[in-house]
Amino acid sequence: MMKPHSNPATRAVEDQVRQFESVRTAHQSEIVEDYVELIADLIHQYGSARPKDIAERLGVAQPTVTKNLARLKREKLILHEPYRSIQLTDEGRQLAASCRKRHRTVVEFLIALGVSSEVAEHDAEGIEHHVSEETLQVFEAYASRRET
Amino acid sequence: MMKPHSNPATRAVEDQVRQFESVRTAHQSEIVEDYVELIADLIHQYGSARPKDIAERLGVAQPTVTKNLARLKREKLILHEPYRSIQLTDEGRQLAASCRKRHRTVVEFLIALGVSSEVAEHDAEGIEHHVSEETLQVFEAYASRRET
């Protein structure tokens, strides 16, 4: 037992490593994307986005939001002075728009496939961050082919 | 500005909260699932799974693996005495089997849909942890309808 496992498929292993790394990286951007998308939604709905609202929507405590907003600010996606309202930068707005689009594409795709709309919404929330450009295009093609 | 945002769609908000929570929960099980699946693979390929191999496949350092194995052990998915080989419990084997099946279903579905096999493999790694039972069945139906 414990023989020195040979390396029969180094290439495949390296690919797999890259995959796992890329999933870990995706997790890092998930929060950022969720926040930006949500902020855009809130601004659209209410004219402004408050930490309180974000906390409620995400189901987390307010200080958690404050902490995460610091990151968005660091990444220049929002403008935010203490006790003042949150604004999206151009870059933030752009990211929000593409997240929103991607989210809707995934939802519509799942629905077109036959998934119930509640489950489609639910699964899309998790799936959207892990869909590559290629797959997204396939999804889009499928959904639009189906709806027309 | 800063008017007390009314609650126009409490139900929808609660649903969204549950969605975000469930994504956070899914992230917690991701590592567990990835490890168990990988351990099963290694045992199948080499007859045993060593921390070294796991570290290599995941692209992380060995101590990281040691740490995470403690969690799998705590959750009774593996048997592992220090410096000894890793074994899956019945529960672990069961989980590994269902993860493997789900993984393959997602990959095959994406391929059937027209995604290239490399990208399908890559995206499946991220997507698989966020697919509900309902969606999985739809995927399976689509793939098997397509291949026969």
Next chain:
DNA sequence: ACAATAAGTTAGCCATGGCTAATTAAGTTA
């Protein structure tokens, strides 16, 4: 205008999942 309420922030805790450096155990070979 000022007291009460609501929102936001700060400080400081916890768990997780990365890491490196140092140690210990096991396996191999001269």
Next chain:
DNA sequence: TAACTTAATTAGCCATGGCTAACTTATTGT
């Protein structure tokens, strides 16, 4: 068998993203 090499573990660090409690700032209403 003794020395060397490889694998595994331990200790201890860092960042992230949760949390509560306490405090500060804004807003509202009398």
